[in-house]
Amino acid sequence: MGRRIGILTGGGDAPGLNAVIRAVVKYGVGRLGWELVGIEDSFNGLFERPYRVQPLTPVSCKGLLQRGGTMLGTTNHGDPFAYPDGSGHDVDRSREVKLAMDDLGLEGLIVLGGDGTQRIARQLMEHHGIPVVGVPKTIDNDLGATDLTFGFQSAVDCVADALDRLHTTAESHDRVILVEVMGRNAGFIALHGGMAGGADAIMLPEVPWDADRLVAKIEERRLLGRPFSLFVVAEGAYPAGSAAPGTKIVPGSASQRVAEAILARRPKLDLRVTVLGHLQRGGSPVAFDRILATRMGVGAVDLVEQGRWGELVCLRDGHIVGLPMAQAETNRVVDPAGELVRAARATGVEFGG
Ligand code: F6P
Secondary structure, rough: OOOEEEEEEEEOOOHHHHHHHHHHHHHHHHHHOOEEEEEOOOHHHHOOOOEEEEEOOOOOEEEEOOOOOOOOOOOOOOOOOEEEEOOOOOEEOOHHHHHHHHHHHOOEEEEEEHHHHHHHHHHHHHHHOOEEEEEEEEOOOEEEEOOOOOOOOHHHHHHHHHHHHHHHHHHHHOEEEEEEEOOOOOOHHHHHHHHHHOOOOOEEEOOOOOOHHHHHHHHHHHHHOOOOOOEEEEEEOOEEOOOOOOOOOOHHHHHHHHHHHHHHHOOOOOOOEOOOHHHOOOOOOOOOHHHHHHHHHHHHHHHOOOOOEEEEEEEOOOOOEEHHHHHHOOOOOOOOOOOOHHHHHHHHOEEEO
16 A cells, blocks of 8 residues: 655745645655645644545646645644634644544655744654654745745745836835835845845844934935835834834834834825735745745655655755754844845945944
8 A cells, every 4th residue: 555644734825835735746646656635724624523634636736836825725823732722722732633643544744834833743743753744834935944945936026026016106206115025033035025126225124224324315316316215124124222023013014113214304205105915925936936846845755755754855055955854943034244135235225224
């Protein structure tokens, strides 16, 4: 009998999740004869009776390469170790994952998710002996273990496209437009998207901003005959001298703070705010992410075939490798002294600090 493996997606979605699933199906099921069972809504599909699971086959998984989101559904409210019991308390239901897997005859799990989901997967392995292989996922690209995550480039392209569109209207009206993008602790989307879209200033969580510098940038451009500006604001950006906002972010609040600080100094300025929000996570993955996701799906199958449970599929120096899952929990932030920020500064981008 062939192997019977489960697969699930946890945490926020990212363009490319379906492309990973497709690759696992095509390679694992199509070529190696596995049975693959898709578990719905992260681990939650295992907590209900009947289980919410579906057999994944090359026939049932058509058209996935370019499809955004995740066909399996996902949630970031389903930690089996701290599962909401509906009355405001969290209970440990992690043992049920093992029981459900035994029930379903699953040998192990391929877990697609970010740092939180990978931590859960590692704990399931450590506490209950559940064999897991991880595939890292986040549009933020802030996982230290892998050079890139799929979904990031799609988000960057979304920001660049938004800036291209906002450019023409900002220029027509001589306006300052602030564009808020995702990134609570790490400003990679803001930095890459801002550079690709020709932003005049980029505010990152890693570089607290000084409003006088932002106003000076607007003024500098006006004197050069460009009475409009495009500023990118990461949702985790904050003013110098105040505390970082932490992980509980209210969408729009970071750009609102920048807007208020600028308008306090230049009340007559014609300024608008656009919050891109979940547009950055939706829709089709760009070609780069489709390829990376496919490589990672194949990498996950290889790890399972090699019995390398407890490893995470990563891209390192251009190669797909397996690394211990604990490494998925190390986060990375933009280096304010790094080459990318330097290149942006050298081409006139203001960071506000
Ligand atoms: O981590 C991915 C991410 O998209 C962040 O950039 C963003 O802050 C967060 O998720 C938004 O989460 P939610 O979908 O819960 O609003």
